[in-house]
Amino acid sequence: ILLTHAFRLTGEFAFGEARLRAGAYLANPAARPAQAAFHCCVSDNPFMAANGLIGQAWVLEALLEDERWWPTALDVAHRHRFDAYLGLWHMLGLAGETGDLHRTLNQQIWFSVMVFRLARRTGDAALEANARRFFDCLPGLLRIDGRCIDMLISERYLCGAAWGRYLWQQAKKLRHPIAEYREAHWVHEQTLGYLAFALYGLALL
Numbered sequence: 001i002l003l004t005h006a007f008r009l010t011g012e013f014a015f016g017e018a019r020l021r022a023g024a025y026l027a028n029p030a031a032r033p034a035q036a037a038f039h040c041c042v043s044d045n046p047f048m049a050a051n052g053l054i055g056q057a058w059v060l061e062a063l064l065e066d067e068r069w070w071p072t073a074l075d076v077a078h079r080h081r082f083d084a085y086l087g088l089w090h091m092l093g094l095a096g097e098t099g100d101l102h103r104t105l106n107q108q109i110w111f112s113v114m115v116f117r118l119a120r121r122t123g124d125a126a127l128e129a130n131a132r133r134f135f136d137c138l139p140g141l142l143r144i145d146g147r148c149i150d151m152l153i154s155e156r157y158l159c160g161a162a163w164g165r166y167l168w169q170q171a172k173k174l175r176h177p178i179a180e181y182r183e184a185h186w187v188h189e190q191t192l193g194y195l196a197f198a199l200y201g202l203a204l205l
Contacts, residue, residue: 004065019065026059027072036079036096046093053089053102053111056080060114061204070122077115082130087137088153103153105141106198108134113201151194 003022007015025031031038040055041048050056056076063073081090081098089111091099102108116131118124143150 001062001065023062023066023069026063027069031059032072032076032094034095036076037092037094038076039094046095046097047091047099049094050092052091052104053080053107054104056092057107057110057114057201060111060118064114064117064121067121070118073118074122074124074127077118077124077127080111080115082133084130084133087134087141089134101153105149105151105153106194106201108141108153109138109198110201113204116205149195149198151198 003015003019006012007019026038029035033039037046037050038056038059039049040051040059043049060073060077063069076092079096080092082088083090083101086101088101089108091102093099102111112131112134115127116135119126119128119131141153143152
């Protein structure tokens with residue numbers, strides 16, 4: 001994306017050539033070891049290695065720059081399971097595993113924005129419907145905490161193993177009230193910064 005903008009601003013051939021090389025790498029099987037999610041981070045956790053939804057969203061944004069890369073982008077977008085009832089996306093692992101619903105609001109926003117843009121450019125009605133469903137549900141996902149929007153989606157959207165992990169985390173907090181207070185303060189401060197980040201994602205629609 002940076003190289004594309006640099007090329008548009010300067011017309012320098014080196015930027016244009018580097019842009020094509022970068023895009024060709026992303027569309028190459030090496031960037032998707034198991035032909036599922038893009039490998040974005042070094043981690044033994046397949047969902048962390050994919051950098052959740054945000055890592056995939058940023059790659060989709062880059063692939064939008066050239067229609068030759070759209071088939072790869074469409075394949076990745078379609079591999080992400082979408083819960084039409086809740087209007088939320090699941091994480092996708094490197095080997096194609098379906099993970100939990102991602103509870104971070106800004107990641108859901110960014111991924112939905114990129115899926116919507118991809119769907120409009122390619123005419124993919126199914127992906128566009130999923131993205132629109134997310135935005136229809138977005139007002140209900142927002143939790144206002146004072147002057148902030150909580151970037152953690154409510155635990156009522158958890159299911160299965162994710163719900164069990166949440167209950168265990170809450171039980172552990174009962175033993176460490178000071179740590180719980182510090183964590184709440186840290187999450188509150190992060191929310192302030194991530195609000196602008198989430199709004200920027202929406203501005204890309």
